[in-house]
Amino acid sequence: MVSCVYIESAIRDHPRAAQLLQRLRKLPLVEIDHYGEVFNPRAQNFRLQKQNPAIIIARKNKGQVLAAPEGYGLGGEHNYYFSHMLNCLYDCRYCFLQGMYQSAHQVLFVNYEDFGEQIRQTAKNHADKPVWFYSGYDCDSLANEPMTRFTEYFIPLVKSIDNAWMELRTKSTQVRSMLQLEPSSKIVTAFSFSDATSHARLEHGVPSIEKRVNAMSRLIEAGWPVGLRFDPVVYHRNYQSAFVDLLEQIFTRIDARQLHSVSLGSFRLTRDHFRSISRLYPEEPLFAQNMSLDNGIISYPLDREREMIDFCEAQLMNHIPVQAYHPCEWHG
Amino acid sequence: MQDRDRGRVVLIWVCALHCEAKPVIDYYRLKKSHEERAFDVYRGDDMLCIVSGIGKLASAAACAWVAARYEHEAALAWINLGVAGAAEHELGTLFVLNKIADSDNGQSYYPAPAVATSLPASACLTLSLPSDDYRDDTLFDMEASGFIYSALRFSSAELMQSLKVVSDNRRQQTGKNRQRVSELVQAHIEPIDHQAAGLLRLRQQVAALEIPADSWQQLLSLAHFSQTQRYRLRVLWRYLGNREFDSEALLRQLAAQKTASAIIATLEQISYQDSEEL
Numbered sequence: 001m002v003s004c005v006y007i008e009s010a011i012r013d014h015p016r017a018a019q020l021l022q023r024l025r026k027l028p029l030v031e032i033d034h035y036g037e038v039f040n041p042r043a044q045n046f047r048l049q050k051q052n053p054a055i056i057i058a059r060k061n062k063g064q065v066l067a068a069p070e071g072y073g074l075g076g077e078h079n080y081y082f083s084h085m086l087n088c089l090y091d092c093r094y095c096f097l098q099g100m101y102q103s104a105h106q107v108l109f110v111n112y113e114d115f116g117e118q119i120r121q122t123a124k125n126h127a128d129k130p131v132w133f134y135s136g137y138d139c140d141s142l143a144n145e146p147m148t149r150f151t152e153y154f155i156p157l158v159k160s161i162d163n164a165w166m167e168l169r170t171k172s173t174q175v176r177s178m179l180q181l182e183p184s185s186k187i188v189t190a191f192s193f194s195d196a197t198s199h200a201r202l203e204h205g206v207p208s209i210e211k212r213v214n215a216m217s218r219l220i221e222a223g224w225p226v227g228l229r230f231d232p233v234v235y236h237r238n239y240q241s242a243f244v245d246l247l248e249q250i251f252t253r254i255d256a257r258q259l260h261s262v263s264l265g266s267f268r269l270t271r272d273h274f275r276s277i278s279r280l281y282p283e284e285p286l287f288a289q290n291m292s293l294d295n296g297i298i299s300y301p302l303d304r305e306r307e308m309i310d311f312c313e314a315q316l317m318n319h320i321p322v323q324a325y326h327p328c329e330w331h332g
Numbered sequence: 333m334q335d336r337d338r339g340r341v342v343l344i345w346v347c348a349l350h351c352e353a354k355p356v357i358d359y360y361r362l363k364k365s366h367e368e369r370a371f372d373v374y375r376g377d378d379m380l381c382i383v384s385g386i387g388k389l390a391s392a393a394a395c396a397w398v399a400a401r402y403e404h405e406a407a408l409a410w411i412n413l414g415v416a417g418a419a420e421h422e423l424g425t426l427f428v429l430n431k432i433a434d435s436d437n438g439q440s441y442y443p444a445p446a447v448a449t450s451l452p453a454s455a456c457l458t459l460s461l462p463s464d465d466y467r468d469d470t471l472f473d474m475e476a477s478g479f480i481y482s483a484l485r486f487s488s489a490e491l492m493q494s495l496k497v498v499s500d501n502r503r504q505q506t507g508k509n510r511q512r513v514s515e516l517v518q519a520h521i522e523p524i525d526h527q528a529a530g531l532l533r534l535r536q537q538v539a540a541l542e543i544p545a546d547s548w549q550q551l552l553s554l555a556h557f558s559q560t561q562r563y564r565l566r567v568l569w570r571y572l573g574n575r576e577f578d579s580e581a582l583l584r585q586l587a588a589q590k591t592a593s594a595i596i597a598t599l600e601q602i603s604y605q606d607s608e609e610l
Contacts, residue, residue, distance in 0.1 A: 283574030
């Protein structure tokens with residue numbers, strides 16, 4: 001349940017902010033100068049805040065579009081990401097956002113036009129080469145769609161730039177707004193899945209696997225390209241049978257030939273994020289598993305990771321064409 | 333006297349004046365402590381009330397003084413309770429503060445809205461000197477910014493609240509009528525208690541995750557642990573403790589190990605095995 005709304009005074013009259021305020025009018029409202037005043041202070045407990053987060057309506061003044069981290073993306077040469085929100089509606093225990101931010105409040109940026117300008121400029125900087133823009137790195141792209149109306153602005157924008165492509169990464173079923181738009185081969189909606197055990201134990205608040213497969217299926221039927229993201233794959237005693245079951249559940253509904261891309265990666269976090277999150281959730285088995293440190297990243301020991309990836313890859317190849325597969329490469 | 337002998341404290345009330353504190357002291361049957369000289373302190377089961385004196389510096393000093401005395405507690409919850417001025421609000425209206433601004437340096441603080449409440453919320457401007465130059469959009473007080481500045485050094489923002497009862501407005505002033513101030517606060521003692529209970533529930537969630545001090549001392553007495561080993565030991569023990577392993581049985585098992593490395597290896601094996609089920 002949302003506890004209250006903070007809004008930057010300078011954007012109170014922005015049309016998107018006014019729309020949000022109308023929608024959230026029953027909640028207590030607090031004016032602030034800059035979202036960082038509420039979002040950044042250190043003396044906050046992410047775990048407690050996550051129970052009743054607030055919404056912060058703000059403007060992102062700079063750095064709207066950033067170069068994607070090494071290894072992020074689908075093999076393209078020019079990869080960028082942007083976040084119209086910070087933080088997520090869902091509460092996935094493996095998510096790095098819990099370790100990255102002090103606050104669990106959700107920041108909604110309303111100055112889409114500034115994001116749009118930077119997307120145009122970034123695409124222009126690479127002239128005729130394809131440029132990928134990833135949404136859903138610091139948030140779930142679609143989970144807050146009824147509030148943010150993200151697709152209404154960003155899909156037509158990317159469609160209109162010749163050398164731009166966009167991936168929306170999501171665990172949501174909020175596809176209604178996309179179904180009202182003309183489909184485009186330049187917009188890939190990538191759905192993240194974990195097996196049923198990991199979903200039940202680690203993905204708090206995330207819609208069921210079945211509902212997400214339904215949402216995927218509806219997008220495919222409407223002509224939208226979709227992707228599958230099995231990242232992170234989490235180790236547990238029955239991960240192999242659970243992964244086989246997950247693929248079965250997906251591919252009885254989805255024709256693999258219609259998939260744009262599939263990626264796979266095992267659980268990993270930077271050491272700092274791992275430490276912060278495990279301090280917040282000391283009782284969480286995920287953080288008590290046997291892990292090792294490699295180049296600043298905490299992940300499963302190499303032999304276990306190899307075994308997991310090899311197994312999952314082999315299972316995937318029973319369903320998908322090899323050219324659709326993009327492994328997540330993160331080792332230095 | 334050792335801090336531990338002072339009794340357990342999980343909730344600290346911070347009031348500027350005795351007349352603001354009196355309803356809390358009476359409601360929770362707190363007793364005056366005769367051991368303290370710096371501030372007047374009233375104690376009860378798991379809580380205390382400190383009377384800081386007027387002003388943000390006094391409030392900050394009281395918070396720091398009392399927090400230092402109870403630094404061994406896993407988590408402390410805080411409530412700043414007092415009266416405030418308002419332009420138009422009726423005398424006796426109780427507010428929970430959602431923004432506290434310091435009039436001297438312009439710094440703003442935002443107490444986290446972690447406790448669900450039906451109380452009205454308000455911003456508050458903390459002044460260094462009394463003023464009747466009321467503003468419509470904010471309460472006036474003289475302590476809240478000092479309280480929150482200091483308390484945030486010791487606890488997270490979710491574990492503190494500032495509650496203010498309107499004592500003065502453009503039409504009426506309670507001023508220095510102490511009995512009237514006590515009556516205004518006393519009228520809200522039940523919703524104030526409700527807020528305290530909410531904070532204590534949150535505080536308990538945090539404290540329950542920590543290792544009890546006596547268990548930690550027992551663990552450390554088993555071998556010589558380096559700083560790195562202590563960190564690892566804490567992580568493992570917090571995990572197993574929160575998975576409801578029998579700590580006494582575990583300690584007996586560990587007592588058979590001769591070195592810190594062997595103790596950590598044993599705990600790792602137990603953790604790895606337990607965590608495979610997710």
